[in-house]
Amino acid sequence: MTQASDELGRTVNEIADLTGALVRIESVNPNLDATGSGEAAIADFVADWLLAAGLEVAIQESAPGRPNVIGIKRGTGGGRSLMLNAHMDTVSLGKTTDALSPRIEGNRLYGRGSYDMKASLAAIMLAARDLVSEPLSGDLIITAVTDEEYASVGTQAIVRDYSADACIVTEPTHLELCLAHKGFVWADIETTGFAAHGSLPDVGIDAIAAMGPVLSAITDLDHRLRRGSAHPLLKTGSVHASLIDGGTELCLSRSLPGPDRAANGSGRNSRTGRGGTYRSGRTLWRDRQGRYRSRTVRDCPRSRIRASGIQCY
Ligand SMILES: [Zn+2]
Numbered sequence: 422m423t424q425a426s427d428e429l430g431r432t433v434n435e436i437a438d439l440t441g442a443l444v445r446i447e448s449v450n451p452n453l454d455a456t457g458s459g460e461a462a463i464a465d466f467v468a469d470w471l472l473a474a475g476l477e478v479a480i481q482e483s484a485p486g487r488p489n490v491i492g493i494k495r496g497t498g499g500g501r502s503l504m505l506n507a508h509m510d511t512v513s514l515g516k517t518t519d520a521l522s523p524r525i526e527g528n529r530l531y532g533r534g535s536y537d538m539k540a541s542l543a544a545i546m547l548a549a550r551d552l553v554s555e556p557l558s559g560d561l562i563i564t565a566v567t568d569e570e571y572a573s574v575g576t577q578a579i580v581r582d583y584s585a586d587a588c589i590v591t592e593p594t595h596l597e598l599c600l601a602h603k604g605f606v607w608a609d610i611e612t613t614g615f616a617a618h619g620s621l622p623d624v625g626i627d628a629i630a631a632m633g634p635v636l637s638a639i640t641d642l643d644h645r646l647r648r649g650s651a652h653p654l655l656k657t658g659s660v661h662a663s664l665i666d667g668g669t670e671l672c673l674s675r676s677l678p679g680p681d682r683a684a685n686g687s688g689r690n691s692r693t694g695r696g697g698t699y700r701s702g703r704t705l706w707r708d709r710q711g712r713y714r715s716r717t718v719r720d721c722p723r724s725r726i727r728a729s730g731i732q733c734y
Pocket residue numbers: 508537538569592593
């Protein structure tokens with residue numbers, strides 16, 4: 422083996438070991454999964470590691486309980502500064518039971534976040550350690566950030582307080598240079614109806630039907646965006662309805678003719694003046710004219726849509 426391949430083998434082993442150590446620390450973004458621990462534990466690990474490697478270390482609260490870690494190797498002066506950036510959070514562990522137990526098969530390491538992006542985080546930590554003793558004229562700034570998987574509050578906090586002449590965001594790109602990136606926005610749109618029995622449509626307002634024109638308008642907007650000016654790499658912007666649910670607040674079944682019975686069987690006979698009961702426990706009343714009335718305006722069924730818009734530039 423040559424010295425170069427020896428060094429490469431050692432570096433790969435170091436990256437695998439450090440990536441494995443990072444994968445073992447659960448850092449699921451709590452905005453995506455309420456059971457997620459967030460970045461506090463992994464930030465402690467990264468801060469201690471960078472400190473031991475000889476860097477100047479700062480902690481920045483990007484949000485309560487969501488710490489960024491900044492490691493700096495000061496330059497001797499006169500040179501340009503470089504920031505290396507990686508995020509510490511991951512998406513949910515899902516149903517996997519061994520997501521935090523890294524394993525190597527062939528030349529790949531598996532485990533939640535190993536690819537996106539704890540391997541990159543390990544790589545910039547090791548790069549910083551190797552450069553600590555080098556006489557750099559510009560500053561080297563390592564930023565290990567929170568919340569990339571949701572709203573990127575970590576990097577937003579970094580750019581408020583830190584700057585550099587250049588920055589490399591080390592998201593995995595199969596070793597291809599990434600020159601452009603799409604942005605996106607989520608919009609939650611809600612239509613509100615009014616609960617009524619299905620046999621009395623004049624009493625109610627259909628929240629699901631009200632979503633129809635919204636869906637059509639989203640489709641029209643998408644067509645307009647796709648006919649618009651295109652970025653040479655990213656093409657055009659687009660928008661689509663990514664999630665929709667509706668009518669979930671009202672769930673009532675009733676037989677006709679005969680007494681009103683709720684879906685959960687707890688409804689009372691309509692002759693008593695008390696109507697059936699929603700599965701959610703809310704009461705449907707009948708007024709003196711025999712018309713069904715929802716007890717409060719809070720009983721209104723809703724339909725909700727999440728639309729994702731992708732804008733290129
Ligand atoms: Zn990522």
